[in-house]
Amino acid sequence: MSGSYDDSMIDVSSDSFWEVGNYKRTVKRVDDGNRLCNDLMSCIHERARIEKSYAQQLSEWGKRWRQLIEKGPQYGMLERAWSSLCTEAEKVSELHMEVKAALMGEDFEQLKNWQRDAYHKQMIGGFKETKEADDGFRKAQKPWAKKLKEVETMKKMYHSACKEEKLAASRENNSKLESNNNPEVLKKLQEKVEKCQQEAQKTKERYEKSLEELDKLTPQYMENMEQVFEQWQQFEDKRIRFFKELLLEVKQHLDLSTNHKFQTIYHTLEDTIAATDGEEDLKWFRSNHGPGMPMNWPQFENLDWSHVHSFKRRSIVDWSIDLNRTLSRRGTKKTSEGVTLTGISQTGADQPVQPLKTNNSSISLSAPAKAGSNPFDEDDDDDEEEREAEVAEVAEVAEVAEVAEETPPPPPAALNHISDKKEEVKTVSSAERTPDWSDEDTTANPFSANGDGNPFEDEPASPVVSVPVRALYDYEGQEQDELTFKAGDELTKIGEEDDQGWCKGRLKDGKIGLYPANYVEDIQ
Numbered sequence: 001m002s003g004s005y006d007d008s009m010i011d012v013s014s015d016s017f018w019e020v021g022n023y024k025r026t027v028k029r030v031d032d033g034n035r036l037c038n039d040l041m042s043c044i045h046e047r048a049r050i051e052k053s054y055a056q057q058l059s060e061w062g063k064r065w066r067q068l069i070e071k072g073p074q075y076g077m078l079e080r081a082w083s084s085l086c087t088e089a090e091k092v093s094e095l096h097m098e099v100k101a102a103l104m105g106e107d108f109e110q111l112k113n114w115q116r117d118a119y120h121k122q123m124i125g126g127f128k129e130t131k132e133a134d135d136g137f138r139k140a141q142k143p144w145a146k147k148l149k150e151v152e153t154m155k156k157m158y159h160s161a162c163k164e165e166k167l168a169a170s171r172e173n174n175s176k177l178e179s180n181n182n183p184e185v186l187k188k189l190q191e192k193v194e195k196c197q198q199e200a201q202k203t204k205e206r207y208e209k210s211l212e213e214l215d216k217l218t219p220q221y222m223e224n225m226e227q228v229f230e231q232w233q234q235f236e237d238k239r240i241r242f243f244k245e246l247l248l249e250v251k252q253h254l255d256l257s258t259n260h261k262f263q264t265i266y267h268t269l270e271d272t273i274a275a276t277d278g279e280e281d282l283k284w285f286r287s288n289h290g291p292g293m294p295m296n297w298p299q300f301e302n303l304d305w306s307h308v309h310s311f312k313r314r315s316i317v318d319w320s321i322d323l324n325r326t327l328s329r330r331g332t333k334k335t336s337e338g339v340t341l342t343g344i345s346q347t348g349a350d351q352p353v354q355p356l357k358t359n360n361s362s363i364s365l366s367a368p369a370k371a372g373s374n375p376f377d378e379d380d381d382d383d384e385e386e387r388e389a390e391v392a393e394v395a396e397v398a399e400v401a402e403v404a405e406e407t408p409p410p411p412p413a414a415l416n417h418i419s420d421k422k423e424e425v426k427t428v429s430s431a432e433r434t435p436d437w438s439d440e441d442t443t444a445n446p447f448s449a450n451g452d453g454n455p456f457e458d459e460p461a462s463p464v465v466s467v468p469v470r471a472l473y474d475y476e477g478q479e480q481d482e483l484t485f486k487a488g489d490e491l492t493k494i495g496e497e498d499d500q501g502w503c504k505g506r507l508k509d510g511k512i513g514l515y516p517a518n519y520v521e522d523i524q
Contacts, residue, residue, distance in 0.1 A: 023137035062089035076281030140224030154207035165196035
């Protein structure tokens with residue numbers, strides 16, 4: 001198409017579709033259809049994000065309030081009713097996540113695929129459909145537009161001739177009014193008027209002829225334009241119908257009221273709330289936190305001396321413990337070289353019991369030993385009788401203590417202990433052991449002195465302990481590894497009490513040794 005034709009198509013005189021070039025709006029609609037596909041995909045994508053965000057917020061809200069309700073003061077069936085709101089939020093959250101998945105997985109993908117099939121991009125830019133529409137309208141409009149240009153040309157020529165004719169006639173009239181005008185000049189003006197009239201008549205005829213020819217082409221022009229327009233009407237109709245179907249599917253996905261899961265959620269919520277029974281909740285609270293709770297009402301009870309611990313007189317209970325421990329082990333303890341009991345002295349029975357130390361163990365006695373008796377005698381019958389007598393003596397002491405419970409105990413006098421004068425009572429060699437002795441109990445004495453005279457050199461390491469204590473009674477050490485102190489003296493406990501009742505301590509002068517644990521008390 002020539003450049004003059006392009007100029008005529010741009011220079012339109014009205015807004016009618018039939019005007020040359022006004023089909024551009026129809027062509028532009030093809031491009032707009034592709035743009036609308038993008039816009040609708042963006043719309044669906046944003047709604048999917050909103051659904052996801054709402055679902056996450058619902059889920060977080062439900063979890064947070066469920067924890068608050070469980071930790072809060074609400075109880076009973078009303079607590080379950082309140083918690084059902086959180087359950088509803090979690091279930092609805094799942095449904096909205098399903099909506100999001102449907103929007104993106106079905107609707108968005110369907111629209112994207114349809115757009116790819118309906119609009120084909122060209123290598124040089126634009127869409128194939130847009131170029132086809134533009135070419136179709138140009139071809140349908142070309143003959144009529146060409147003839148229209150001729151009509152416009154004839155129109156301009158006719159109007160120009162009319163102007164010349166009018167100008168010549170005006171000059172002739174002005175010349176006639178002048179009295180001194182030359183006749184030759186007047187004649188020339190008359191000839192000019194006649195010539196212009198003839199030219200105007202010719203252009204008029206050509207102008208009218210061009211209009212007739214244009215009128216003849218107009219029906220064909222209208223038919224061709226209608227065909228092309230209808231073709232792209234159908235193309236747009238496909239897009240509109242597809243959008244309508246897609247929007248209906250989007251509506252179906254968004255409308256949770258038609259979803260049976262959604263209806264079930266609210267039916268369950270309503271049933272849970274309606275099942276709340278205030279009387280049941282009040283009854284439950286009465287039974288678990290009110291007058292309906294069971295009660296261990298006070299009753300008369302005999303005092304159980306096994307649980308009595310007097311801070312100042314703990315030795316009474318310790319006597320019984322030490323006695324039972326001594327009696328239970330008396331028949332089984334032995335050493336590989338024999339057992340030696342030294343320095344037996346007789347004292348009052350009111351003193352706390354000092355543990356006896358042997359080569360490999362210590363034994364606590366709660367009653368004075370008989371002079372010349374052997375505590376390791378193998379006669380089981382004598383041991384049973386002695387054990388029963390000692391237990392009876394402890395029970396008698398406990399009864400006396402119950403009567404005089406409010407009276408502080410008198411300071412102790414002397415105690416049965418091991419003296420420096422070592423008196424060998426009995427030696428049992430390995431050949432004389434009886435079957436009642438156990439080899440597993442044969443251990444070295446951790447408190448015996450070695451060849452260098454250091455009683456603690458071979459002692460195993462003990463946990464670090466440093467506890468200030470105060471002596472309750474006087475005690476005079478009878479062995480080189482024992483401490484000597486007076487009642488009221490303060491010393492430091494640096495070792496835990498062993499199972500025989502001995503502790504390791506340090507005096508203020510730095511001396512370290514053993515002492516009976518029940519002779520001191522912790523300094524508060």
